[in-house]
Amino acid sequence: MSDHPGSDLPTLPVTLRPGRTRAVLLTAGVAIFLVISAVAMLLEQLGPGERLSFVLTGALIFWVLARLARxxxxxxxxxxxxxxxxxxxxxxxxxxxxxxxxxxxxxxxxxxxxxxxxxxxxxxxxxxxxxxxxxxxxxxxxxxxxxxxxxxxxxxxxxx
Missing domain, CATH: 2.30.29 (PH-domain like)
Structure with missing residues (x-):
């Protein structure tokens, strides 16, 4: 940063966020949701309610990671x-x-x-x-x- 405090500042409005952390969290959330959902569909011994609970669990995990990424x-x-x-x-x-x-x-x-x-x-x-x-x-x-x-x-x- 220079000696003049305003010279290197961004134009407002500006959003500051942890970009890499956000990308990791959202990518992991999508991957976990997809894997859990795929497992639910591939396990033939599961009934419809059990499959739904797998998918909802994957969605809940994604939601938590999305909250962390916001x-x-x-x-x-x-x-x-x-x-x-x-x-x-x-x-x-x-x-x-x-x-x-x-x-x-x-x-x-x-x-x-x-x-x-x-x-x-x-x-x-x-x-x-x-x-x-x-x-x-x-x-x-x-x-x-x-x-x-x-x-x-x-x-x-x-x-x-």
């Missing part, structure tokens, strides 16, 4: 939408105080203005560490540029 971080002019496995949260840029991806972290954590931390599973170093680092830097730079914060602490308490 994680992403969508950034636009007004803020960020964090889509995790079972949740979706919309944040204004000013709510994001810090974007963290420390060595050993499974994904990015967003430190928020309400004092909480939100995991952003859409940026994870699992299969493609370099892409996760690039995406974390991009989100950090976007948050720094787009956040409009009050320069004076509003509570008057020592921030130290």
């Amino acid at each position: 994680v992403r971080v969508d950034a636009d002019d007004s803020g960020v939408t964090v889509v995790n496995i079972a949740s979706r949260r919309r944040l204004a840029w000013a709510e994001i105080l810090r974007v963290n991806l420390r060595p050993g972290d499974p994904w990015v954590f967003l430190d928020l203005s309400d004092g909480t931390s939100l995991p952003a599973l859409g940026i994870q170093p699992g299969i493609d560490k370099q892409q996760a680092i690039t995406d974390a830097r991009t989100l950090r730079a976007l948050a720094e540029i787009r956040s409009v914060r009050d320069p004076e602490p509003s509570t008057g308490q020592d921030q130290g």
